[in-house]
Amino acid sequence: MAHPVDPSPPGHPGGASEGVCPITIFFDGKPISAQPGDTVASALYRCGVRIFSRSFKYHRPRGLLCGSGHCPNCLMTVDGIPNVRTCITRVHDGQKVRHQNATPSLENDWLSVSGFFSWLMPVGFYYKTFTHPLVWRGVEPLIRKVAGLGEVSPEPAADAGSESHPEHGSTGAGPAYAHIFWHTEVAVVGGGPAGLLAALQAARSGGRVVLIDDQPELGGHLRFQGKGRHSGEWVMPDGQDLSGLSGPDLARKMAEQVVKEPRIRVLQDSTCFGLYEGRLLGVLQKLAGGQRTANGSPSAGHSQALERLIYLRTQRLVVATGAYEALPLFENNDLPGVMLRSAAQRLAHLHGVQPGKRAVIVSEQADGGPVAADLKVAGVEIEAVIPRRELVSALGRKHIKGIRTTRGDLACDLLVLEGDRVPDAGLIAQAGGSLRWEEGQRAFLPGEMPPFVTVVGEAAGIQPNPEAPLPGPCSKKTFVCVCEDVTVKDLCDAVQEGFDHIQTLKRYSTVTMGPCQGRMCQLSSIAVCARQTGRAMEQTGTTTSRPPTLPISLGSLAGPRHHPVRRTPLHPCHEALGCTWMDMGDWKRPHHYPAPAAEPGASGHGATPAHTSTSHSHHLPTFVEAEYRAVRERVGIIDVSTLGRLDVRGKDAPKLLDKVYTNRLSDMKLGRVRHAALCDEAGILLDDGTVSRLAEDHYFITTSTGNIEFVQQWLEWWMAGAGWCVHVTNVTGGLAAVNVAGPKARETLAGLTGTSLETAAFPYMNCRQADVGGVPCLMLRIGFVGETGWELHFPAEYGEYLWDLVMKEGQPFGIGAFGVETQRLLRLEKKHVIVGVDTDATSNPMDADMAWVAKLDKEDFIGKAAILRFQARLATGQSERLVGFVMEDDSVPLDGSAVVHGGRPAGRVTSCRFSPSIGRGIGLAWIPSALAHAGRHFSIHVNGQLGQARVTFQPFYDPEGKRLRM
Amino acid sequence: METYQGWEMPREFRPAAEEAAHVRSAAGLCDVSWLVKLDVKGRGWTPASSAGHTLDGTVSRWRLAAGHWLVLARPEGGAGALEGLQAAERQLPCLHVTDVTSVYCALLLAGPRSRDVLEKLTSADVSDSGLPNQGAAQAGLAHVHAAILREDRGPLPAYLLLVRRDVAESVWDAVNEAGGEYGLIPFGFSAAEHLGAGV
Known part of the structure; x- marks a missing residue:
């Protein structure tokens, strides 16, 4: 079956498509022109923005660094959503972008004074300083204000919805986040050339494939390479030879084949953030960008959701996540203008933006390699190409003005670095694969893999990284972790203080724990740790990769706002009476009904018991008093359809019930009802209800509201493997139930049924199958609220009919509906214990004054031994x-x-x-x-x-x- | 609203022909709770053993688990189905039949986009291989327990969703909301007959 591909905007490369309306976005309220295909970051860069964020702790200015969503430098608040990676977020018209963690602006951030106090904030600052709760309480608000990332809006969905979807109205109506569950045979993570080939091969082998790529277009690094011939042989699974094409052309051709392949479902703008048990991949798909047209309006027929969390279960996983560049270590390596090679290439080739005017390239290739050629084409003057070992520091305050090398200073406004290539191995580690240090390539590469995982492309192996010297231990402005402002000195101090294992070093210094999850700093931190401890890289090992490997929004995890609501079959009757609702678990129940204007009882209906006092009515709400009097003096009716109901059948049903209930139920005569309680093995009260015997092998059980699923599972658990003939069926939803109670209950019901309700024929704690108003009912005569009464269970579809009938029949007797509040009062007067309200997870029948429910002379039942111990303890x-x-x-x-x-x-x-x-x-x-x-x-x-x-x-x-x- | 199969049911929300055409091209949701539903538990019973009961298209049987079946019948076949099962109940040592017609609401989700809608609501594998035609699964659906029965109407994918009556209104809303992006509409029994009623 063919699957639709999320539409992409008109591809760049190199600028706006003709005839397409320009896009305007708003950066801190200021309008900025963007072009179709732009990312937020590329649009801002084109307009001269160079500082994209301020650092977490010291508020140092940070500029575009990786350009591929792997570092924290471009995080901004977009359309109300904080911490958005703007370098991979496409623009749309009217988009609102705000800076974060800077006051008043990114250019002039007053909070950057914190950098002068860095000596006050050594590694392990929190552990060393906040040694008393009072200190933490006093300082926490200030720290929260000064340090951190974006702020979460109290109404994120509405905020986001209203900002990014003005056409949906300002209320943010509609779900902001969606969930979906997919199953596939092969999941390929990574839309670069290796991933595209793997997806095509898997599809040609007959498998259903889902291809996941976090970029807006397929092709990986091929997309932002120059126009020259791409190296290597490129023969597609169908035999088509694409060798000799340029990188972008090769990417386009391969992507076309993938899109045409009906067995491949393509997810662009989608981040695979983790692999969980059961081969479950978490994939977050951006819809606001991915499913908008160039002018920003959503594509027809798509969800209004901003993001969609895809639960993807796969039989096989192909990891084609490629490799990313890590930030090399040198002083001031975080200055704006310091840029990784791929970021410069992306700006130049994908967005037609000149990364700088005068560049120094740090490369092991004397001519600077392809990036030098790319920059020249983009009009950038190449000041010099130097090997990494000669680079000492970057110069400048808010932006790079030059560099210091071992051979002298060089002026530039752009420093392009060929960073170490690091295989993106997060999913490999989460899958249970091993990583081993390869000295030849100076990288951790995949070792043994679980059978369902295949690693392809650069994730499996890379070109060797150059060996470069590490800065000295006193380097205070050489940043290992740009997320958390962790310097080389911090790591060296931490090792000195004894945190010399990579795992403890991570926890103490917070290195690798920021938004990039170690992409920029893992290799460097391991190298520093290895040097300081004198261990080899292999011995030092890696930190643990856990999902999510990239930041994801809390809203996407929460998903749609839908929450199940349970309504009884009598719901419309209560609404008609104007009840006030209350939530009881998932159920909607009437808390109370409006008090009648005049007391029906006052007109002389029925008897008023002499001991019933109303002299303290000022203690009761009017509605409760009215409902209470109806039950105690006349007749009341309450909807008890929320009670759980189980139908238990089979010749071994008595055995099962004797085993799990504390009462003896096997000796009940037909037509009898008993109150019964459930305890666990430790004698703790779990539930109570009634058990009615309908036939030798047929029982009808009620459970407390909200406990039905548990009780059913509890019974099934204890009968599993016993080989007994007994079946338990949950019939709760199929039955409406009302309790009609009060001195006039008999008269009320007598007019509706031919079954005698006189005590001699229908005694207390008995049940009868009866016809009531033409509806087949199971009538239980039980003492629910302390008055003569019957509980009627009957097919749900007759609910409204029978309620109305009983109300009509009871009208001459002053019948009144009562809600949960009055029910609690009535039951409390009878000193009925409500399990779960009056008891908790430590309560047993002995201590709860319910010893009568436990028949300790019974041979055995679940919890008997414990209850015997509680009985002995009671005496002490x-x-x-x-x-x-x-x-x-x-x-x-x-x-x-x-x-x-x-x-x-x-x-x-x-x-x-x-x-x-x-x-x-x-x-x-x-x-x-x-x-x-x-x-x-x-x-x-x-x-x-x-x-x-x-x-x-x-x-x-x-x-x-x-x-x-x- | 009209009486249909002994129940008060919506005939149509818009002209029935229009509803049927829309369901054939996108997706639709219809309340078919009027179906008779019988829960059959016990070992030793298979559909073939209910000899004497005609398989005439008014009754369908779904295996939910080992020794656990759900029998669905149109009301005209319901009595016969129940009789056949009760006969089997008497013959077999431990077979129990419970009429759960009132316990479950049945929703018919049909149309070429019905699977897309379902994928937003359940983690069960509802692909052709995971849930082929005439297949049954028990799974969470919109956060509640459900039996999902695949019963295509000819080439049209269709699923019967059985959920407890007390959560049915909530599930109805959830399916409609999830189906909004796929053009899902509610449709009445008249359009359902156009599509082939099934059981």
Whole structure:
């Protein structure tokens, strides 16, 4: 199947295409003309910008160095996104570019005074200085202000969206980042000649190929070579001989073949930033540049996303990442005007920009090699060509004005360096491949590779690098790491202080830890370490390559804003009642409903229990009080569809449930319901719910909201390998559920079903399959909120219908819907423990006052041994216990309030509400065992004062449970 | 909205012929939750062993895992499918059939760009080799668990996405959002019939 190729702008080389509108970008608010095919950096360079950034620590001026996205020197904020590598970011009309880490401007940065205080900031500065938290707290804001990179916008997506996509509106609507998952047989990383050939060969062999290249156009270094004949034999897999073509022509021809090949999917402007377990490649594709037309408008049909993170699983990986140039070491090697060879060639050939007027070339070739010819063609005067060993330092303050050599000074405004070629081996190391030092080539090259990895091109081997002397240990202005401002002196001092292993040296000095991730400095730092320790390069070894190998945006990792939302089948009913929603995990649940204007109960519907007090209503929100009274005095209905529901079937189901639940469930009679709890092997409470027996081999289980997936997995885990005949099916989504409770619940439901609801026929803790309003229901008679009530589970598609029917039927009895807040109050009055709210990851049934759920006379169950130990510990009084409490005063502590004993925190309140039934604050709290005696008092921290609470082990409402059984 | 297969379903969002043409050239999403869905668990049962049940195009069977099948049926074939399975349930020592029609929503994602849409939502391999026609996979889809069943309509790639009912609205939104760049539209049962209903 053919795959579309991300369109590229009209290719350069050498300037604007005729008939194409010029592009205007804004640099620090100032309009700047750019040409199609320009990068942000090339456009700025053409307009005379020479300082592109200020260094991390000393605010030294930094100019274009690598021109290929491998160094930190050109990082700017583009369209609201910080730390963008402008040398590989294409321009589009209206683009907004801002400098970063400089005040007020890059040319005149006041913060550059920090360079005068470099003596105050030796290597290991943080470790030596911030030895006390107070010092760090005091200084951190200043450091954050002075040092660093770009600033993250509080609204990055909207900011970026509105700046770079004005046509999408200023709200930044639409996702700013996208994710996509691809699978392929072969992934080729690198779009240079070796990568293109490898991709063509793999495709011709029948494989599906994804080719990833971080440049806007394919061809690698061929693109920015001169017009002369490119060396070597170039025969394509189809037999076509391309030998004799110039570099750019060769690149173009090869790219054409790749694009035509239907089995190759090409990703340009895409950075492969890491290889993860399972042969998963992380690829970040820029869409704002890659999918815009020359005038900056997005291509039709493309995503509005700025970046797309591609999760690419591959069977084979071809590493064709090539080699990059590293910065040679000499004094002032970071001055603007010092430029690596490839950067000068890119400017000249790809963008038609003259890199300078008067250049010195550092090369081992007497004539300066191809770059000299390229610069001459671009109109640059060549002042001299010198070998690297003769270079002493660069001269100048904000820009290079000349160089000092062993033979004297030379004036120039451009110093072009042939840096050491370093194979880009990050992916190789992450794949588990080894790197070995090759003295002949003076480089670390791939050794043994995993079978699925192939390395081709310069990543596998390079032309030998020249041997050059390293600067002395006192060189303070010779920068090894331009990201973190680490000098040769810093490294030498660190080794002197004992950090003489390359790994500890890295951590102590932060060398290789900046945005370039060691591209500019790894080889140099290893060389300095080797020299200072007297070890060979091979012995010194390399630092560890970890993903991401290049900076990637946090937004791209986060991805689209979509988050799943779970709605019950009754959702529209609640909306119609105007409920206030709350999030409970992924679920949307009604927190409460609007309070009715007049109390229906006041009109004389139903009975009002004598013990139900409303005299302290000022402690309850009106809506809660109204809902509470409906349930306690008349009839209430709540949507409990969020409960997890499991259908367990099979002749061995009783065995399984006896094994995993603490209760005994195998002896349940048909039609019975039991409360049941799950514990882990350590006796920790995991979940609770009800278990109903529908047939000898058929159980219906409810779990707490949000725990269904866990409970299902827990059951399946414990039945795995047992050979039992039992199957567990999650039927949560298929069932709506309501709980109808209150003194008038029976009357309300009786009109809808032919099943007798009288206690004699349908006792407490029983279940029946029944027809309710024509809908097949499973009715559980359980004490959910402490009143006579039934929980109805029925097919979800009848949800709205049956809700409306029950509401209509209950209207004469004053039925009211109640939400989660009222439910919590009602349950708390019954002293029901909510697992996960009143308990935590250390709670067991014994300490949580739920000993009744554990049938310790049962032969065995998961957690029994631990619960026996907890039982023994209970007698020693050495644990915390969950107890009920009643406030002795009018206060109502908040959930989470501290229990205080002896002037010290001694526990915590897990739930607390004002109880209308007893007119006081009631709750549950974890307190020391020594205090856990009925009637004993303890203190709770309430609004800055201590309130007195009294321990109780009885439910606060209807302690004998008579109302449940009526 | 009209009654279709016993359910209240959208007939069309725009003229059905237009919807069908668009789906054939780009991608579309249709709610086919009216399909009868039966969860079959147990060893020893294979589609061939459900003898007596006619394979007449109204029933399809999908192997989700070892000993775990999903049977989909148009309502007219649903009763027969259930009867056949219940007969097998009685004959085999440990086979259990659960009607999960209400548990799952079924979305039909069809069209030449349907795979592109799907690749934005799931890490499962939905390529021709990873998920060939009549293949089934269980995977995350828009951050929820889903069964992805490939059931092409002739030359038109098509996928049935089965997700739990409580997250279906969220998944519907996610698929529509992901499909925006590929021109995905929602379509009704009328256009679905044009495309070949399948099961």
